Amino acid sequence: MPDAKTYPFWFGGVATCFATLCTHPFDVVKVQLQTNEAKLRRSDPGAFKTMSNLVKRNGWLCLYDGLSGSVFRQATYSTTRFALYDIIKGQLADKDGRLSILNASLASIVSGVVGGIVGNPADVVMIRMANDRKLPLAEQRQYRHVFDGFTRIIKDEGVRCLFRGINPNMVRAIAVTSSQLASYDQIKEILIFHVGWSDDFRTHLTCSLLAGLVATTVCSPVDVIKTRVMNSSRRMGAIGTLTSMLKNEGIRGFFKGWLPSYMRLGPHTLVTFLTLERLRQWYDGHRRVGTPGTA
Ligand SMILES: *[C@@H]1O[C@H](CO)[C@@H](O)[C@H](O)[C@H]1NC(C)=O
Numbered sequence: 001m002p003d004a005k006t007y008p009f010w011f012g013g014v015a016t017c018f019a020t021l022c023t024h025p026f027d028v029v030k031v032q033l034q035t036n037e038a039k040l041r042r043s044d045p046g047a048f049k050t051m052s053n054l055v056k057r058n059g060w061l062c063l064y065d066g067l068s069g070s071v072f073r074q075a076t077y078s079t080t081r082f083a084l085y086d087i088i089k090g091q092l093a094d095k096d097g098r099l100s101i102l103n104a105s106l107a108s109i110v111s112g113v114v115g116g117i118v119g120n121p122a123d124v125v126m127i128r129m130a131n132d133r134k135l136p137l138a139e140q141r142q143y144r145h146v147f148d149g150f151t152r153i154i155k156d157e158g159v160r161c162l163f164r165g166i167n168p169n170m171v172r173a174i175a176v177t178s179s180q181l182a183s184y185d186q187i188k189e190i191l192i193f194h195v196g197w198s199d200d201f202r203t204h205l206t207c208s209l210l211a212g213l214v215a216t217t218v219c220s221p222v223d224v225i226k227t228r229v230m231n232s233s234r235r236m237g238a239i240g241t242l243t244s245m246l247k248n249e250g251i252r253g254f255f256k257g258w259l260p261s262y263m264r265l266g267p268h269t270l271v272t273f274l275t276l277e278r279l280r281q282w283y284d285g286h287r288r289v290g291t292p293g294t295a
């Protein structure tokens with residue numbers, strides 16, 4: 001049977017929330033490296049050293065600072081993104097359920113932008129929570145959880161602050177979504193239709209790892225900018241951040257946090273798509289048994 005099926009809209013959201021539980025510690029390390037404004041030096045502690053210093057100073061639990069923000073971000077951003085992508089894909093796919101690169105990119109971009117907007121508030125809170133321990137005590141925000149963060153931000157800085165960094169976030173969403181989803185689908189198609197692999201675990205694993213590698217590298221610069229804009233209490237724009245970074249930190253500054261970023265996105269992409277394929281198989285099994293002939 002061809003691949004022209006639809007699945008419940010929330011499958012993607014569940015898959016990414018599950019993945020986030022595994023990868024949030026890398027998010028914390030990533031954010032802390034990305035907000036380091038000094039020029040990179042040979043003597044800088046890398047990702048592992050930063051992580052072990054954090055644990056030594058604050059205990060293991062600090063690696064889960066901002067988890068509620070992270071999960072809520074996935075629940076909003078990724079549910080929207082995956083659901084919209086599937087809806088649009090359903091509209092644009094040909095009879096065999098296949099999508100041209102052009103139409104796949106279109107689906108990615110629309111779903112990424114809308115997802116980025118919906119997920120922005122939780123993103124701001126998550127980044128501020130993950131960065132909090134780095135700040136001097138007087139500057140710490142100490143949000144207790146994502147909803148405390150929302151109310152405090154609205155009270156102290158106004159509703160608009162929840163949408164701070166929305167421009168780099170939309171750009172990032174486009175870049176992540178198109179590089180991740182489209183390269184996953186395209187690599188899968190190549191492996192299955194041209195290399196002759198079957199639709200199994202090995203194929204899903206290979207697609208996930210390659211899609212993650214592409215996505216991390218493409219998205220690093222805009223991710224660093226987004227993190228800084230969202231963290232800052234001052235109203236600073238993406239372009240201003242970009243030019244001042246270029247001047248003070250050079251090109252390498254835009255790849256701060258690349259390693260934890262891949263260590264996050266790699267397994268994140270992997271767990272997401274493995275969970276998603278499992279959910280789909282489980283659903284197909286139930287649907288075939290439960291309602292024969294209506295697939
Ligand atoms: C992050 O926000 C804190 C609190 O406003 C600020 O002290 C710090 O300089 C910010 N870091 C960056 C890189 O903007």
Ligand SMILES: *[C@@H]1O[C@H](CO)[C@@H](O)[C@H](O)[C@H]1NC(C)=O
Nearest residue numbers: 091092093094099100102103
């Ligand atoms: C994209 O999808 C539309 C609608 O199904 C289709 O008419 C069009 O040919 C597709 N474009 C490409 C480049 O395949």
